[in-house]
Structures are given as C-alpha cells and as structure tokens.
Amino acid sequence: MAESAQAPELVYLVTGGCGFLGEHVVRMLLEREPRLRELRIFDLHLSPWLEELKTGPVQVTAIQGDVTQAQEVTAAVAGAHVVIHTAGLVDVFGRASPETIHKVNVWGTKNVIEACVQTGTQFLVYTSSMEVVGPNIKGHPFYRGNEDTPYEAVHKHPYPCSKALAEHLVLEANGRKVRGGLPLVTCALRPTGIYGEGHQIMRDFYRQGLRLGGRLFRAIPASVEHGRVYVGNVAWMHVLVARELEQRAALLGGQVYFCYDKSPYKSYEDFNMEFLGPCGLRLVGTRPLLPYWLLVLLAALNALLQWLLRPLLLYAPLLNPYTLAVANTTFTVSTNKAQRHFGYEPLFSWEESRTRTILWVQAMEGSAQ
Numbered sequence: 001m002a003e004s005a006q007a008p009e010l011v012y013l014v015t016g017g018c019g020f021l022g023e024h025v026v027r028m029l030l031e032r033e034p035r036l037r038e039l040r041i042f043d044l045h046l047s048p049w050l051e052e053l054k055t056g057p058v059q060v061t062a063i064q065g066d067v068t069q070a071q072e073v074t075a076a077v078a079g080a081h082v083v084i085h086t087a088g089l090v091d092v093f094g095r096a097s098p099e100t101i102h103k104v105n106v107w108g109t110k111n112v113i114e115a116c117v118q119t120g121t122q123f124l125v126y127t128s129s130m131e132v133v134g135p136n137i138k139g140h141p142f143y144r145g146n147e148d149t150p151y152e153a154v155h156k157h158p159y160p161c162s163k164a165l166a167e168h169l170v171l172e173a174n175g176r177k178v179r180g181g182l183p184l185v186t187c188a189l190r191p192t193g194i195y196g197e198g199h200q201i202m203r204d205f206y207r208q209g210l211r212l213g214g215r216l217f218r219a220i221p222a223s224v225e226h227g228r229v230y231v232g233n234v235a236w237m238h239v240l241v242a243r244e245l246e247q248r249a250a251l252l253g254g255q256v257y258f259c260y261d262k263s264p265y266k267s268y269e270d271f272n273m274e275f276l277g278p279c280g281l282r283l284v285g286t287r288p289l290l291p292y293w294l295l296v297l298l299a300a301l302n303a304l305l306q307w308l309l310r311p312l313l314l315y316a317p318l319l320n321p322y323t324l325a326v327a328n329t330t331f332t333v334s335t336n337k338a339q340r341h342f343g344y345e346p347l348f349s350w351e352e353s354r355t356r357t358i359l360w361v362q363a364m365e366g367s368a369q
C-alpha cells in the first residue's frame with residue numbers, strides 16, 4: 001500500500017456501508033482517499049443513493065449480502081486491501097432476539113476476520129462502541145475517561161455483550177498470518193453516542209416532540225453527562241486510521257481508540273436540544289418531571305408488555321430498563337490517543353457539526369420549519 005503519485009490502486013470494502021455511519025464512511029472515502037480505485041459497499045439492504053456514486057471516477061461496487069453468511073463475506077473481501085467493518089445490529093430496544101444480535105455482531109465479525117485471513121486482506125478496521133466499556137450494569141459513572149481508565153466493564157444486555165466479544169475477536173486476530181504470509185493488522189474504534197445527519201433516534205425524538213405540540217419532557221437530570229460525537233468525525237477517524245494502518249502497523253495494530261471530537265459534554269436530552277431547539281422544540285422542566293422510581297417502574301412495565309405482546313406484535317418503546325440505565329449514567333471520554341497515534345484531528349468543528357445536524361432536522365419531512 002505504498003504511496004503512489006500514479007493511478008489509484010486501492011480497493012476498500014465497507015460492510016454496513018448503507019447504514020447511518022456507513023454512508024458517511026463511504027462518502028468520506030470517496031472525498032478524502034485519493035488512492036482509492038474501487039469501493040465495495042456490502043450491506044443487507046442496498047440504498048438507492050448508491051446509484052449516484054457510481055458516476056464518479058472511483059469504481060463503486062454495491063454488494064447485497066449478509067455478514068452471517070461466510071461465503072458471501074469471503075467473496076466480497078477477496079482482493080480488497082482494506083476492510084472497514086461497520087455492519088452491525090444496533091438494538092437496545094428489544095426489536096431483535098439476543099441470538100440474532102449475537103449472530104450478526106459476533107459471528108458476522110468472525111466471518112470478516114476469517115475472510116481477511118483466507119483471501120490475504122491485511123488491514124481491518126472494526127467499528128466497536130463505547131458500550132464495550134460501559135455504562136456497566138452497576139451504573140458506575142465513567143467521567144472524562146480514556147482508553148486506559150480502569151472501569152468494571154460488566155454487561156448483561158445482548159448488544160454490549162456482542163460488541164465486546166466482537167471487539168475482542170478483532171484485537172486477538174491482530175498479527176495472524178493472512179494468505180501470502182503477511183500479518184493481519186487490526187484496530188477497533190469505539191464511538192460514543194453518534195449524532196448527525198441520518199440519526200434515527202434524533203428523528204424519533206423530533207417526531208415525538210412535534211406530536212406533543214413542540215414539547216419534550218425532561219426525564220433525566222441535566223447533571224448526567226453523555227459523550228457524543230459527530231458522525232462526520234467518526235467517519236473521518238475510520239478513513240484516517242485505515243490509511244495509516246500500513247505505515248504504523250506496529251503502533252496501531254491491536255489497539256482501541258475512542259472516537260471523540262469537540263462536541264460539548266451534556267445530558268442526552270440537553271444535547272439533543274442543541275439541534276431540536278432551533279427546529280422549534282422546547283424541553284420542558286429544569287428537573288425531571290417524574291421521580292426516578294416512577295421511570296424505573298414504567299421501564300419495567302414496558303419490558304413486561306414487550307414480553308407479553310411478543311406473540312402478537314413488536315412493542316419496542318425507547319424507555320426500557322437498559323436505555324434508562326444508560327441514559328441515567330454519566331459516560332464521557334477525554335482522550336487524545338487517536339491524535340497521538342495517527343494524527344487525528346476532528347474534521348468538523350462543533351459549530352459545523354451542529355449546523356449540519358440542524359439543517360438535516362429542518363429538512364426532515366413534516367418539519368415545523
């Protein structure tokens with residue numbers, strides 16, 4: 001993968017390339033990776049916007065496939081220089097079964113690793129999550145922590161469990177010999193809560209606010225801080241680390257990096273209001289309107305209803321015991337490891353990230369603007 005002033009030569013594969021983060025990674029690669037010859041986008045569901053990308057100078061290959069199917073993954077990986085594995089089942093609401101989450105996130109990742117080994121692909125970037133660390137089931141705060149901060153990472157929920165197992169597999173695979181005898185170089189990026197254009201939960205909150213006459217009701221104390229990171233910066237970090245993996249294999253191989261930028265530390269709800277406020281919504285209450293014990297009760301009731309209704313319909317509200325625990329626990333990172341190891345600086349300032357997100361919300365169908 002030596003730098004070349006001649007024709008672009010690299011083949012990248014992005015799994016989950018049609019998802020919220022995946023789309024930003026795909027577009028960022030096309031904009032900022034001049035050595036790209038072919039970009040393969042592998043996803044269970046291919047999006048219509050892929051068509052417009054096919055008219056550019058880079059060969060864009062859309063592959064409809066399932067990461068749980070080893071042969072499909074191997075076929076997609078064969079001949080790629082770099083794999084960015086963002087595909088995953090992001091479900092903390094009980095929409096999918098624990099088995100399905102495990103299958104997609106753990107077996108899917110295993111398939112990607114094995115495909116790299118079998119076909120001779122040497123560089124693998126995995127999209128992990130802050131959830132690999134916490135918040136843990138005991139609700140311990142993680143305040144301005146970094147990659148080396150000790151924390152009791154104890155999980156029960158299928159999503160963080162699956163992300164932790166998958167991350168472990170990826171890091172453990174670093175150094176394995178791939179076909180041809182060269183070592184596999186892997187690393188994992190751990191975004192905190194991602195926001196930006198295409199963020200489904202932001203969309204849900206916005207629509208809920210519109211239904212409630214332009215109001216949202218505070219549920220969590222403003223003092224509980226959440227780490228959030230703009231999707232464009234998360235994508236940029238993926239592109240940058242993928243580019244640097246060869247040159248700095250000894251330093252980056254087997255490492256984990258939190259994804260961070262200059263987004264302010266705020267509670268989940270106050271942070272969302274940075275975008276929803278300018279779009280006409282108001283957060284009612286300086287303190288939570290309901291006592292915490294009542295929220296716990298409602299969350300438990302939702303879990304019970306989900307279980308009872310399962311044979312008839314899927315009841316998966318935002319509030320459940322897990323989301324309440326995560327929303328109610330401080331989890332913020334403060335680190336410069338990515339800057340030290342591969343020169344990462346956020347591409348988008350907080351002001352830019354905020355403006356882009358606001359414009360996206362305003363353009364949403366049914367918007368109050």
Ligand SMILES: NC(=O)C1=CN([C@@H]2O[C@H](COP(=O)(O)OP(=O)(O)OC[C@H]3O[C@@H](n4cnc5c(N)ncnc54)[C@H](O)[C@@H]3O)[C@@H](O)[C@H]2O)C=CC1
Nearest residue numbers: 016018019020021043044066067086087088129191193194
């Ligand atoms: N959204 C967030 O706040 C965070 C997300 N992450 C991680 O980032 C990655 C991307 O997440 P998002 O973009 O938010 O989710 P998303 O659901 O928008 O994107 C995931 C993509 O993976 C695809 N996919 C799912 N199952 C698949 C399968 N069996 N085979 C092939 N493709 C499959 C989906 O079709 C989708 O396009 C995930 O690995 C997630 O764990 C990490 C931290 C925070």
Ligand SMILES: C[C@H](CCCC(C)(C)O)[C@H]1CC[C@H]2[C@@H]3[C@H](O)CC4=CC(=O)CC[C@]4(C)[C@H]3CC[C@]12C
Nearest residue numbers: 090092129131192193219268318319323324326327
């Ligand atoms: C849905 C939660 C907010 C609603 C809480 C309520 C009902 C009391 O108002 C979200 C609060 C925190 C979110 C999670 C966090 O950003 C970390 C994540 C990382 C991931 O890898 C996947 C998504 C998520 C688990 C994210 C999911 C929504 C929240 C729980």
